[in-house]
Amino acid sequence: GNSVTQMEGPVTLSEEAFLTINCTYTATGYPSLFWYVQYPGEGLQLLLKATKADDKGSNKGFEATYRKETTSFHLEKGSVQVSDSAVYFCASGSARQLTFGSGTQLTVLP
Amino acid sequence: EAEVAQSPRYKITEKSQAVAFWCDPISGHATLYWYRQILGQGPELLVQFQDESVVDDSQLPKDRFSAERLKGVDSTLKIQPAELGDSAMYLCASSLPGQGARETQYFGPGTRLLVL
Numbered sequence: 001g002n003s004v005t006q007m008e009g010p011v012t013l014s015e016e017a018f019l020t021i022n023c024t025y026t027a028t029g030y031p032s033l034f035w036y037v038q039y040p041g042e043g044l045q046l047l048l049k050a051t052k053a054d055d056k057g058s059n060k061g062f063e064a065t066y067r068k069e070t071t072s073f074h075l076e077k078g079s080v081q082v083s084d085s086a087v088y089f090c091a092s093g094s095a096r097q098l099t100f101g102s103g104t105q106l107t108v109l110p
Numbered sequence: 111e112a113e114v115a116q117s118p119r120y121k122i123t124e125k126s127q128a129v130a131f132w133c134d135p136i137s138g139h140a141t142l143y144w145y146r147q148i149l150g151q152g153p154e155l156l157v158q159f160q161d162e163s164v165v166d167d168s169q170l171p172k173d174r175f176s177a178e179r180l181k182g183v184d185s186t187l188k189i190q191p192a193e194l195g196d197s198a199m200y201l202c203a204s205s206l207p208g209q210g211a212r213e214t215q216y217f218g219p220g221t222r223l224l225v226l
Contacts, residue, residue, distance in 0.1 A: 003217035004152075032212040043114075043217040044199055051205070051212065089152050098143075098167070100152030 002027040006090045006101035013080055013108050021075040021104045023064075023090035032093040033046075033057075033066055033073040037086045038103070044089065080108045112136040114218035116202050122224045128190035130223045134183070135204030141165075143215060144177055144187050145201040153201055158209060169189060192225045199223075 007022040025033065032051045036044040048057030053068035062077045072092060085108045090101040115134040123129050135142050138160050145153035156175065158166040161182040170177065174193070179185040189196055199222050203215040 032209075032214075034214070036217075041222070043116075043220045046214055048218065049214060075117075092153075093213070093215075095212065097155060098211040100154075100214060101153050103150070109115035 001091050002031065002094055002097065002099045004090050004092050004099050004101040006088075007104055008102070010105040010107060013106070014106055015082055015110050016079045017031045017108075019075070019077040019080045019084075019089055019106070021090075021106070023073045023075065023101060025071050025073065025090075025092040025099075027071075027092050029094060030068075033064070034091040034093060034098075035062070035064055035073070035075050036100075038089065039086045047088070071088060071103055080106075080107045082110050084108050114202055114204055114216055114219055116221055119219060120222045120224075122226065123192050124215070124226050125194055126191040128188065129191075129192050129223065131187045131200050131202075131223075133185045133202030133218060135167045135185075136216055137203070138206070139204035139216070140182070140207045141205045141213070142179060142185050143203040143205075144185070145203065147199040147201055147220070149198070152205035156187070189223075192223075194225050197223055 014053045034049045035047040037047045048059045050057040050066035056065045064075045142159040144156045147153040157170045157177045159179045177187045199220045201220045203217045205213040205215045
């Protein structure tokens with residue numbers, strides 16, 4: 001079946017630091033790939049997505065590129081803010097099911 | 111912007127009691143999902159509806175959990191009887207039917223269940 005492995009946290013950064021959260025997937029066929037963000041006590045919000053190889057998803061300064069050759073979808077941001085503190089989930093969506101990684105807790109310190 | 115609605119936001123119950131959660135998807139979204147998220151983990155699918163029909167309930171503990179979407183719009187998830195291990199966040203999501211889970215799923219705020 002499909003699976004998603006993402007970098008374990010927690011990750012703690014200073015404001016304006018560069019962020020990378022690694023994500024790799026295994027899937028048959030060509031899944032869509034997603035990053036969701038979850039703030040404390042809330043549901044998941046879509047951050048960005050990519051639907052085919054070499055697509056780049058971007059939103060709010062975050063970016064991720066669908067790399068089929070390395071089966072990866074790493075999340076990056078050039079300069080994080082305190083308000084980016086949250087849990088980030090990588091997910092792979094096939095025709096049948098959306099499979100999530102275990103989440104990475106990000107804390108940004110002022 | 112349209113959102114997925116869920117209620118209640120929080121529920122505290124004693125074990126062996128019955129609980130029910132409600133979800134109203136984004137208008138026009140034929141596909142509805144219920145997920146369970148244990149603290150510190152990613153969401154796991156419990157059941158998927160296409161309109162009023164169940165598409166996938168392979169991960170739903172059917173001895174105590176039930177779900178319905180009678181008119182193909184809003185949905186109810188029920189647990190009876192609740193057990194201590196059911197304490198979790200229950201998330202509802204909806205999407206356009208399109209390409210299954212390749213389509214973007216939009217999540218509600220969730221119901222946090224605590225079983226004592």
